[in-house]
Amino acid sequence: MVLKKVYRWTPTFPFYYGWAILVAAFFSTFAATSVAQVVLGGVQMYILEDTNWSKTEFSFTIACGTWISGFISPFIGKLADKYGPRQLMPAALILISLCYFGIYGIPAFWAFAVGYVISRTISQPILINVVPRTVTVNFFRAKRNIALSLVTMSRPVAGAINVQLIAFITQRYGWRTAYNFLGWFSLALSIPVFFIMRKKPEELGLLPDGVKLETTYTVNDISIPVEYSWDFKSAIRTKAFWFLAAVITFVTLSSSSVSFTLVPYYVEQLGMSNLQAASIFSLGTVLALSNLLWGILADKYSPRKILIFNLCIAGIMMLFLMNLQHPYQAWIFAILWGVFSGAAGTLEQMVIAQYFGRASYGTITGAIGPMQITALGLGPTLGALIRVQFDSYAPLYICIAILYVICAGLTLAAKPPVAKQLNP
Incomplete structure (x- = not known):
């Protein structure tokens, strides 16, 4: 009886419960980004200087964790839809805490490799991507785009803090x-996350955005139509799903290729030092915080229209990148690229939520994970191969510009699907 009471206890807040969900998700993402690829890239010099480990073996370990995390995304997506975050996220936090303790206590490389791969594999879909986004879509509707932009912002913010910490x-x-x-x-965080996280607002007697179950669904005195959700099998039979999956894959391929080649391009093309080039690159990462602005615009217009605009601008920016002549132009590019490049991934998730609803959102987005993670791994390889083959970055950036235009066309073609049978 006592355990049941503890399990059923729900904390109260002076604001909508969904915002508490986002706060808990942020701190969970913070714990998870300790082993994110971008954070390890920023602190690897400390690790390698202290241990004298092989850089090749170290990099291979990082890649393995990233790739495996993508390939288990479909499985995690199904669990997120079926059980919600309350069981998944605390369990993941406890497991990664044990991995961190192993990394701390056992000096051997194998201990680091095992701890890293396990923690990275489970933390990426459960604490950073699939599960936090799924619970966000479940708890918000009228403010869903803003909420999704906040969840997406958690990763660069948490990553930047982690590198410094x-x-x-x-x-x-x-x-x-x-x-x-x-x-x-991470171990301590598992306790509040367990008590705060819920699968859906209906468990609290609410509808998304905090509307009471027994009332008409209105937000700011505006009546909101009932949202219907596609099941996974029906969703993957639509053209819209495959068009959007292609967009997500190609955008990931393009952005990872650009990110991998920017610093050497600045050094070789503009004669910058490595420090200057890295500083400009970091500025672009920080400006991904502009995602909130894109969420506001998506609420005002539509995420699909904003995504098309974003992709077209990204394609044009590739042409600008090819013609940089002075260092100050690189700063201009970094500012624009930081604002536009990080937004595409958020806008893609907004479109999927708008098209297919919340009932199978985790399964639908999780199914795209293997394609996306494959593209993430191929991007740097593609960039390096084209650079070596043509002895120039221009062919690579031309190809990426074309890919962005193709993605804009696919998004335009991905019209909202019409279902024969919809599940509320």
Whole structure:
């Protein structure tokens, strides 16, 4: 009886419960990004200098964790739709805390490799991507686009904080101590996440956006039509699903190719130092925070229209990148690229939620995970091969510009599907 009461206890907040869900999701993402690829890229010099591990083996370990996480996304998506985040996220936090403790306590490379691959594999879909986005879609409708943009922003913000935090602790106590601290943080975080997380607002007697179940669904005195949701089998039979899956895959391929080649391009083309080029690249990453603006625009107009506009501008920016002549132009490109490049992934998720509803959102987005992670891995390889083959970055950026235009066309063709049978 006591355990049942504890399990059923729900914390109360002076604001809509969905916002508490987003706060819990942010801190979970913070714990998870400790092993994100972008964070390891920023702190790897501390690890390699301390251990003298092979850089090739280290990089291969990072790649393995990233790839495996993508291929389990369909499975995690189904679990997110069926059980929700309350069981998945605390369990993932406990497991990654054990991995962090292993990284801290066992000096051998195999311990780091096993701990990293396991923590990366489970944290990416459960604490960063599929599960947090699924619960966000379930709890919000009228403000869904803004909520999704906030969830997407969590990753770059948490990643930037993690890089600085790990560097700070490493300089004083060592990088292993940093992961010991993050292990205790993750373990402690599992408790509030367990009590806060819920699958749907209906479990709390609410509809999305905090509307009471017994009332007419209105937000700001505006009546909102009832949302219907596609089941997974019906969704994958639509042209819209495959068009959007292609857009997500090609955009990931393009953006990863650009990200991988930007720093060497700045150095070779403009004669910048590595430090200058890296600083400009970091600026573009920080400006991904503009996702909130895109969420507001998507609410005002439509995520599909905004996505088409975004992709067209991205294609034009590739032509601008090819013709950079001075360092100040690289700063201009970095600002524009940071604003536009990070928004595409968020807008894609908004379109999927708008088209297919919330009942199978996790399964639908999870199914695209293997395609997306394959593209993420191929992007840097494609960039390197084209650079070596043509001794120039121009052919690569021309191909990427064409891909962005194709993606804009596919998004235009991906009209809202009409279902013969819809599930509320």
